[in-house]
Structures are given as structure tokens and as C-alpha cells.
Amino acid sequence: MKIKKRAIGVGWLAPIIVILMAGSGWSQTGARYSIKLPGVISYELNLPSLVAFANGYLTEEGIDLTDFVVGSGGTLRTAMIAKEFDVGLFSFVHVPIARIGGSPWKAVLSTHDLEIFSLVVRSELKNKVRSVADLRGMKVGFSTPxxxxxxxxSLFLKKAGLDPEKDLQYVSLGGDPGVIYTSLKTGKVDAFSAWEPTTTRVIEEGVAFPLVRIWEPAEHKKWIGEKALSLMMITREDVIKEKPDLVRRMVNAHKKGLSFIRARSSAEIADLVLKNPKTAEQFQGLGRDLVVKIFDRIKPGFGDGCLSRSGFEVEMKLAVEYKIVKRAITFEEFANTTFAGACP
Known part of the structure; x- marks a missing residue:
């Protein structure tokens, strides 16, 4: 399996998208699918996919994964809207943005039931920055618009009374973890809205300290709520109508991956994905001990794949209240619970 970069300028590996193409020879239906999996190096988002590949769950479902393709969230969303891809893994905000824009996206499986972004600040500023409001006038990084x-x-800043467009420099860095790490280390940005592997790596190496620790339940409740429908597998209504078996197989493979993650220790999961030469490509430059610490931090957010109505409501309310999206959509517009089920 190859990792390919999609040429997009600031390539944030934001969503994982699945290009599904009908093949032949699957014993149950006579059809097999060959997929390319563009996506984000976000272990909260793609760990179920990596486990599903390494343990053969995708193969069991008649799916041959051939390539990982690196791309940015906005660019891949545009391609998904243009029907270049059929199925993918995205964060919450992409679904209402797409639907409001006229593309009938549907979430079909939850891959992570907690929000994943922490706010980390350069260690040199520890005595100066004690709250999010203290970032006024500084350079705060994010991936891509x-x-x-x-x-x-944006939510963190606005909740603290800061306007990202007026009160500070809100800087797009793309999604390459190496670029983000270097930008914090050299002072190109003073803070960053971070996910894994960046969060744990910069903390462990002393490059930055966590200002918002989203993995802590009290902090999650303060900034987001009790839970959140943060990351998910999505498709479009036309794909569900025309290729329901495709969607079912992908959901089944990822549910098996989620079950493995919940049942095994972080060390066992790390050994699985690091020893498989294909999935290990996603962890280049990271030692096993660091990978285990990352998995320890994110493991509580992995559920069974069901789509939470209350988690949706938390994310939707915040997105509208802080003007991240133009208007709300309903849970029924957002999700199709046929494949993975619904939960409170």
C-alpha cells in the first residue's frame, strides 16, 4: 500500500475519503471493491481504518485497500461533492457545510465520540499565556479554512471573547504534522488547534503545553459538552441508493476495528499497526512508547459506531451559536442510521 499526496497547496490531511470501485470475485456477491483511502493523519479519525486493514477486516468484507492519498479537508470535501469519491471519513463540520451547499451527505458511522482538538501553546509563553483570552495579539495556527x-x-477563541479575524493572527499551516511541529518549535505560530499525533508529541518533547486539555472530561464538558459526534464515516444519498452494499461492507469492517480498539490495550493496538508494514507508514518518525501514549489519550473516545443524537445536537448547537455554519440541519438530514444504528 502506498501513501500518496494529493497536490493541493496546503495539504491538510483532514478527512479520510474512500474511493470505491467495483471489482470482481467476492464469494458472497460476485463483486469485490478496490479502494484508495485518502485521509488525514489523525489517529482519532483513522485508527479504526488502520486496525481494519491490519487485521484483515476490510479483506473479509470484500474490499482491497490499495493506497492512502494525502489531502486537505476542504479540497477533499470539494472532490466528494463533485462525486469523485463515494465514501469517506470526515469531521462533523463538513457534513452541514456540504448539505447547506447542496450536496446530500449522510453520516453512516461514528468513528470517535469525543471532540479531539486541544489548544497547545509554545512552552516559552507558559508564564504569559494562562487563559485562551491571553492569546490576543498572537499567532494562532489551524490546519486549513x-x-x-x-x-x-475558532470555537475556543470565540468562547473566550476573541474574534479570530480581528483580535489575533489566525494562521493556516496545513495538516502535515512535521510542518505543524516545526511551526510551534520555531515560533512561526504561538499556539495551535491540535490533534494527534501533534498534541502528545509537542507536550512530551516540551515544545508546547496544553492550554485546553480536551481529553480531560471536565475540560471537554466546559468547552464542548459531555460527548460529541466528532468524527464519522460519510457518504451521499445517491451512493446509499445505488450502492448500499458498498456502504454496509465499509461500516461492518470499521465496526470490527472499533471493537478491537475497545477490547485491547493501547500497547496491543500499537503493536498491530506498527508491525504491519502498510499501516506503519502512518507512524513514520514516532517511537512505540509515544504511539502508546497517544492511544492511551484517545482510546476513551472510541465507541461501537452508533450515531448519537445528543452528540450531534452538541456539535450542531456550537457550530451555529459561534457562526461556524450558516444554519442548523436536523439529525435526520445529517445521518442515516440504517447501517451502524442510532444511540442517545
Whole structure:
């Protein structure tokens, strides 16, 4: 399996998208699918996919994964709207943006039931920055406009009374973890709306300290709520109508991946994905001990794949209240619970 970069300028690896193409030879239906999996290096988002590949769950469902393709959230959303892809993994905000724009997206499986973005600040500023409001006049980084890092970073700032367009420099860095790490280390930005592997790496190496610790329940409740429908597998209504078996197989493989993650220790999960040469490509430059710490931090957010109405309502309310999206959509517009089920 190859990792390919999609040429997009500031390539944030934001959503994971699945290009599904009918093949042949699957024993149950006579059809097999060959997929390319463009996506984000966000272990909260793609760990179920990596486990599903490494443990053979995708193969069991008649799916051959051939490539990972690196791209930015906004660019891949545009391609998904243009029907270049059929199925993918995205953060919450992309679904209402797409639907409001006229593309009938549907969430079909939850991959992570907690918000994933923390706000980290350069260690040199620890005595100066004690609250989010203290970032006034500074340079705060995010991935790309319209992506989840931008969305949640904006939420943190606005909740603290800051206007990202007027009270500070809100800087797009793209989604390359190496670029983000270097930008914090060199002072190109003073803070960043971070996800894994960046969050744990910069904290462990002393490059930055966490100002908002979203993995802590009290902090999550303060900034977001009890839970959140943060990350999910999506498709479009036309795909559900024309290729329901495709969607079902992808959901089944990822539910198996989620079950494995919940049942095994972080060390066991790390050994699985690091020892498989294909999935190990997603962890280049990271030692096993750091990977285990990352998994320890994010593991509580993995559920069974069901789509939470209350988690949706939390995210939708915040997105509208802080003007991240133009208007609200309903849970029924947002989700199709046929494949993974619904939960409170």
C-alpha cells in the first residue's frame, strides 16, 4: 500500500475519503471493491481504518485497500461533492457545510465520540499565556479554512471573547504534522488547534503545553459538552441508493476495528499497526512508547459506531451559536442510521 499526496497547496490531511470501485470475485456477491483511502493523519479519525486493514477486516468484507492519498479537508470535501469519491471519513463540520451547499451527505458511522482538538501553546509563553483570552495579539495556527481544526479552534477563541479575524493572527499551516511541529518549535505560530499525533508529541518533547486539555472530561464538558459526534464515516444519498452494499461492507469492517480498539490495550493496538508494514507508514518518525501514549489519550473516545443524537445536537448547537455554519440541519438530514444504528 502506498501513501500518496494529493497536490493541493496546503495539504491538510483532514478527512479520510474512500474511493470505491467495483471489482470482481467476492464469494458472497460476485463483486469485490478496490479502494484508495485518502485521509488525514489523525489517529482519532483513522485508527479504526488502520486496525481494519491490519487485521484483515476490510479483506473479509470484500474490499482491497490499495493506497492512502494525502489531502486537505476542504479540497477533499470539494472532490466528494463533485462525486469523485463515494465514501469517506470526515469531521462533523463538513457534513452541514456540504448539505447547506447542496450536496446530500449522510453520516453512516461514528468513528470517535469525543471532540479531539486541544489548544497547545509554545512552552516559552507558559508564564504569559494562562487563559485562551491571553492569546490576543498572537499567532494562532489551524490546519486549513473550513476544516475541523479551524472550526474547533475558532470555537475556543470565540468562547473566550476573541474574534479570530480581528483580535489575533489566525494562521493556516496545513495538516502535515512535521510542518505543524516545526511551526510551534520555531515560533512561526504561538499556539495551535491540535490533534494527534501533534498534541502528545509537542507536550512530551516540551515544545508546547496544553492550554485546553480536551481529553480531560471536565475540560471537554466546559468547552464542548459531555460527548460529541466528532468524527464519522460519510457518504451521499445517491451512493446509499445505488450502492448500499458498498456502504454496509465499509461500516461492518470499521465496526470490527472499533471493537478491537475497545477490547485491547493501547500497547496491543500499537503493536498491530506498527508491525504491519502498510499501516506503519502512518507512524513514520514516532517511537512505540509515544504511539502508546497517544492511544492511551484517545482510546476513551472510541465507541461501537452508533450515531448519537445528543452528540450531534452538541456539535450542531456550537457550530451555529459561534457562526461556524450558516444554519442548523436536523439529525435526520445529517445521518442515516440504517447501517451502524442510532444511540442517545
Amino acid at each position: 473550513g476544516a475541523a481544526s479551524w472550526h474547533v479552534g
